[in-house]
Amino acid sequence: MASITMNWSLLTWTNTTLAILSSLLLLYWYIRIPNDMPKNIPTIPIYISIMGLWSEMGQDDIYDKWLRPPLEKHGAVKIWFAGRWNILATKPKLLVDMFRHEDIYAKAGSQKKIPWSVIASLVGDNIINAHGENWKLYTSIMKPGLQRRITDSFPLLMKCRRFVDVLLDEQKNIDARGDARGDGGGVLVNPIIQRWALSCMGINFMNVDLECLEKPNQRLEQLQSIIKKTLFKPLFFNFPDLDRYPTLFPQRKRAFQIMQEFGDLLVETVSNRTMTTDADGSQVVDGLEKALKEGIITTEQYRANLKVTFLTAHENAQQLLNSAIWVLGTNTKIQEKLRSEIQSLISIPTGTAAGGTGTASNPNPTTDQINSLPYLYAVILELLRLYPPVSQLINRVSTSNTILGGEVSIPNHTWVGWNAFGVHTDPNIWGTDARIFRPERWGTEVKNIHGNVRSKTVQCHFIAFNAHSRKCLGQGFAVLQMKIVLFEFVRRVSWIVDPGYELKLTSGGIMAPLGLKAIMREIPQDGSVDGVSGHDIAAETDNQQPC
Numbered sequence: 001m002a003s004i005t006m007n008w009s010l011l012t013w014t015n016t017t018l019a020i021l022s023s024l025l026l027l028y029w030y031i032r033i034p035n036d037m038p039k040n041i042p043t044i045p046i047y048i049s050i051m052g053l054w055s056e057m058g059q060d061d062i063y064d065k066w067l068r069p070p071l072e073k074h075g076a077v078k079i080w081f082a083g084r085w086n087i088l089a090t091k092p093k094l095l096v097d098m099f100r101h102e103d104i105y106a107k108a109g110s111q112k113k114i115p116w117s118v119i120a121s122l123v124g125d126n127i128i129n130a131h132g133e134n135w136k137l138y139t140s141i142m143k144p145g146l147q148r149r150i151t152d153s154f155p156l157l158m159k160c161r162r163f164v165d166v167l168l169d170e171q172k173n174i175d176a177r178g179d180a181r182g183d184g185g186g187v188l189v190n191p192i193i194q195r196w197a198l199s200c201m202g203i204n205f206m207n208v209d210l211e212c213l214e215k216p217n218q219r220l221e222q223l224q225s226i227i228k229k230t231l232f233k234p235l236f237f238n239f240p241d242l243d244r245y246p247t248l249f250p251q252r253k254r255a256f257q258i259m260q261e262f263g264d265l266l267v268e269t270v271s272n273r274t275m276t277t278d279a280d281g282s283q284v285v286d287g288l289e290k291a292l293k294e295g296i297i298t299t300e301q302y303r304a305n306l307k308v309t310f311l312t313a314h315e316n317a318q319q320l321l322n323s324a325i326w327v328l329g330t331n332t333k334i335q336e337k338l339r340s341e342i343q344s345l346i347s348i349p350t351g352t353a354a355g356g357t358g359t360a361s362n363p364n365p366t367t368d369q370i371n372s373l374p375y376l377y378a379v380i381l382e383l384l385r386l387y388p389p390v391s392q393l394i395n396r397v398s399t400s401n402t403i404l405g406g407e408v409s410i411p412n413h414t415w416v417g418w419n420a421f422g423v424h425t426d427p428n429i430w431g432t433d434a435r436i437f438r439p440e441r442w443g444t445e446v447k448n449i450h451g452n453v454r455s456k457t458v459q460c461h462f463i464a465f466n467a468h469s470r471k472c473l474g475q476g477f478a479v480l481q482m483k484i485v486l487f488e489f490v491r492r493v494s495w496i497v498d499p500g501y502e503l504k505l506t507s508g509g510i511m512a513p514l515g516l517k518a519i520m521r522e523i524p525q526d527g528s529v530d531g532v533s534g535h536d537i538a539a540e541t542d543n544q545q546p547c
């Protein structure tokens with residue numbers, strides 16, 4: 001009897017050992033570094049890549065602690081991400097090579113890398129992640145809409161005005177709930193910013209007024225919050241292989257359903273649209289619809305490109321505005337300097353003919369007037385430098401054995417990527433004050449600021465919008481939209497970050513402060529000519545000569 005029990009336990013013991021050993025072997029096989037990966041650059045230990053699973057650290061802190069030292073020394077590292085080993089680079093010389101040679105470092109997003117995953121089901125094959133013929137096709141259809149010249153920015157300004165109204169109303173509600181001194185705390189800004197970003201995206205790319213500011217909690221808006229949470233769930237973000245088993249993970253099954261619902265609802269919303277601000281049908285949605293009707297693209301390609309436009313055109317701006325409220329709400333000197341530039345643009349001397357000295361203000365500048373403000377422009381560039389929304393991306397794959405920048409030998413079919421936060425905060429590139437928010441570094445006149453952006457982009461010192469062959473096609477719009485919203489917000493609101501708020505950036509994905517709260521005070525506007533029809537005033541002042 002005893003010997004049988006012994007044998008049994010021995011057997012179980014052996015089985016357990018075998019199970020553990022084979023799991024370890026499997027794990028080793030799963031996370032081993034392929035031996036053809038370059039030897040002359042360091043390896044980031046795997047536990048740092050999966051930090052999100054067990055730590056609450058922000059991506060800036062993670063970068064500073066574990067990535068900055070090897071990257072500033074070697075310019076590139078091997079890093080484990082999304083279930084495999086990749087090359088991540090920050091040295092401009094390597095990036096110029098990567099971005100100029102899209103034939104060798106071919107775009108390959110999640111639709112190629114992890115085609116079974118939730119994120120791939122969300123974005124599909126689209127203008128951002130496609131390569132070769134498909135990319136050329138999508139670009140020919142969408143580029144006119146993406147780069148449409150916005151001569152009349154009034155509709156955008158009206159959305160920004162509504163956004164500020166909503167923020168100030170929210171602050172009033174909080175104050176009313178607070179104690180008699182009216183300091184009940186600050187406004188949680190991100191949910192309202194999201195509604196603003198969705199609205200601006202809608203009127204400019206989808207030719208539809210989604211009315212997210214006017215009518216909160218619409219399903220399309222709710223889905224955005226759910227999607228953003230779902231995609232960056234650390235477990236699935238790090239181990240996309242798990243997405244292969246939706247039956248084992250009911251929450252992933254749910255995630256696939258959410259992505260489907262979003263696609264369906266978006267398609268229905270745009271096909272129902274009645275608003276035609278653009279009678280010439282020159283928006284992105286119009287181009288895509290036409291191409292679908294003509295049979296140039298499939299329904300799947302139509303959906304993928306519609307969804308990616310919807311997502312990319314609102315989310316980056318959303319997060320950049322969160323960062324703006326953080327930075328200017330902690331550096332009130334910069335906020336005040338910006339406000340005085342804005343006020344000098346809008347104040348119109350009145351009664352000068354009669355020898356008076358009064359001023360009124362014109363709150364409805366034209367696109368050209370908005371574009372004439374150098375400090376506003378520089379503040380936005382500095383935000384993009386220190387808080388690049390797309391802070392890291394690994395979505396290119398080598399198409400042959402190659403040597404990146406003549407320095408790092410890369411095997412065929414290896415994923416390569418970049419980290420913009422690292423490039424933008426490297427003192428070797430930006431000087432010893434690289435970490436300081438100093439808009440003046442971009443220049444003091446619009447013309448030389450433009451020149452700086454261009455040359456720094458070409459050199460890959462500034463890659464917030466990427467560079468060279470696959471740079472952002474929405475850059476012009478994004479910058480204009482940020483100028484208009486900051487114009488309106490800074491003009492009407494003086495704010496500080498809620499003293500109870502402690503900065504924490506997202507741990508991965510789009511870079512932004514999490515859960516930011518700001519205390520806002522409305523600035524009284526003197527002698528505003530707001531009451532008169534806004535549009536006309538913009539047109540009139542445009543022709544006004546300085547006397």
Ligand code: HEM
Pocket residue numbers: 127128129139146205309312313314316317320388389390393395463464465466469470471472473474475477478
């Ligand atoms: C602050 C706002 C924005 C930032 C920081 C940003 C950043 C970027 C970055 C880093 C890329 C390169 C992506 C990659 O390498 O895979 C990119 C590409 C792209 N962006 Fe933006 N973007 C912004 C706004 C927009 C807007 C408003 C649109 C309008 C729909 C847009 C449309 C695109 C498109 C179509 C591409 C792909 C270009 C190509 O591959 O040919 N972006 N953007």
Ligand SMILES: *[C@@H]1O[C@H](CO)[C@@H](O)[C@H](O)[C@H]1NC(C)=O
Pocket residue numbers: 265268269272
């Ligand atoms: C689209 O229009 C149809 C018919 O009027 C309506 O039933 C449906 O609810 C609309 N869908 C959306 C998303 O607006």
Ligand SMILES: *[C@@H]1O[C@H](CO)[C@@H](O)[C@H](O)[C@H]1NC(C)=O
Pocket residue numbers: 399400401412413
């Ligand atoms: C590189 O790898 C890809 C995919 O594995 C393969 O199709 C291609 O032929 C390879 N290219 C070269 C030059 O070996």
